[in-house]
Amino acid sequence: MSAEPERLIVGRVSGVYGVKGFVRIFSETEPRAAIAGFSQLWLQRGDDWELLEVESGRAHGRGVVLKFRETVDRDAACALVGSTLAVEREWLPPLEEGAYYWADLQGLRVETKDGVDLGRITGFIETGANDVMVVRNDRERLVPWVRGRYVLDVDLAAGLVRVDWDPEF
Missing domain, CATH: 2.40.30.60 (RimM)
Structure with a gap:
């Protein structure tokens, strides 16, 4: 089978x-x-x-x-x-280094650079300027997908995205 x-x-x-x-x-x-x-x-x-x-x-x-x-x-x-x-x-074409398919990021944990857990990625929104992660935990947060500014690191193996983001937003 x-x-x-x-x-x-x-x-x-x-x-x-x-x-x-x-x-x-x-x-x-x-x-x-x-x-x-x-x-x-x-x-x-x-x-x-x-x-x-x-x-x-x-x-x-x-x-x-x-x-x-x-x-x-x-x-x-x-x-x-x-x-x-x-x-x-x-069937999907290979991606260049540092690029990801949204499907690979869905469900990953998101935490701040200080280790504060923000929740998990539940989706993305296309805004025209840049994509925005939808992160849910105790509430929903919208975090711009801007590498180097807000998105610091993506570790697919660990299932983690580290961000520079105020947990109060």
Whole structure:
């Protein structure tokens, strides 16, 4: 029995587009249209995963539209609405030194340079200027992801991000 591949969520099917089987995608990739660059995507409905072939895709307005080989018409596309889309980790390009995929940082502990525990990373917000970590413990904190200024060190092996941040903020 083979082990399940590690899948990273990259978006979801948010609607249909036209009558030829295209679907609207809410993409969590950066840039948003990067999701259209994968030749295959895993689609999750309930607990079941299905590997779909991406026939075509493109940016459309502020979103993305995709056509899967398996969706031949609008009815087939409608059946996918609400589904989650994922890629296998091994499909992702390697990162340069000091760069991280958000998925690798989710759940890491965050502490100040003085050792004060701020909580765990529960998400990120894109602001345009810089990304912001959402850190939750006794309350939610928003810490700018600015290396060298606020983010001092990332230790994936230890599951820790050290920050220069006032715990009262």
